[in-house]
Amino acid sequence: MRTQLKAIDLWVHMVDSYRHKGMRRQLVKLVESKGIKDQRVLAAIGRIPRHFFFENAFLEHAYEDKAFPIGAGQTISQPYTVAFQSELLNIKPGDKVLEIGTGSGYQAIVLLELGADVFTIEYQKELYLRTKSFLPKMGYSPNFFYGDGSKGLERFAPYDKIIVTAGAPTVPDSLIDQLKVGGSLVIPVGNAKTQQMLRINKVTEKKISSESFHDFKFVPLLGDKGWK
Template sequence: MVEQQLVPRGIEDQRVLDAMRRVPRHLFVEPSAAPYAYEDHPMPIGDGQTISQPYIVALMLQAARIGPEDVVLDVGTGSGYAAAVASLLGHRVVSIERHPGLAVGAAATLDALGYRVEVVTGDGTLGWPSGAPYDVILAAATGPDVPDAWWAQLAPGGRVVMPVGRPGGAQHLALFTRADDGSVRETDLGGVAFVPLLGEQGWPERPPRG
């Protein structure tokens, strides 16, 4: 996976590559999908959700530049795979999931495999204030913009990596970097296709017609 899919496509951060080598991706997908877990496409994980393809996970983590002392908020735990990889890069990871069943399953998997990740259930668009401030916020769902709650919980110099755009429409993966003076720089990392970021500061559960 690393040598054939990630390195040739421009993933060059050695810490990210080493972390991707260490996490057993086949243990984070449905058993029937395990033989295909290392192929470069999304995989089902239950509750109608998917785990992102390896390249996208690596691209987001590389863009986030997670340092050994960084605190990370992972929005959209899913099966816990991205949180597991992030936990090998940073100091502390809080991962929030809106589906209680997925959160319980991910927490059990992460604990059994020895990854230190705090999994919580809630509206990811509101972040998780008790764990703030965060040096990095990662989101596995596309929103209309960065939620205000995330800005309130992001440390100076912090980074947000998330897809932006309409569900089923044009989306791009974006890196938002906050400078010490509060200004923000956005970097477009390319086109993507993600599920919607649902919640109070994301897309509504039932979008209005039109």
């Protein structure tokens, strides 16, 4: 039996039933019990039909607080992790946000639900094409890009917020450079096995402050400034 998601563009019917909504409410309660306090983030998790990313055989996994394989060595992130990073970003409606690592698109949708103007870049072409096709079918249309997100997306900089959804060996200077003064970068940094979540705040053009949070385990950040 395959243990990864079906190619998303093969979906024909997407139904969000009372059962699905009930499962989502339980997921929100679970994520909140783990320490997420931002009610806007919790509400966003509660609105997004995560089961749309899963074929029927894996429906029971859709609202578990776990990551799940989506192919190309990537995963749809654990809901708690998505909520944690989103809460750290402190999104304000209209914020211009760069997401490094589109993956399934689930994190991008949360950012859109929070009112962000999302620019999302994916290193894996298979995932880029799949997600670019699928998310509009769900009613979500961030700005999609294919390329090496470890270097950021300079032509649309600066950004209010930047989020990295893969484990990085170091904090790329290019990402800090592409932040607005007063902006924040949320990024997991560490080795291939575990990373510590960091929030880098750009105080002035030449000064930053850094905060560290829990340890997480992400897939590796690929590209020139990632794990090559």
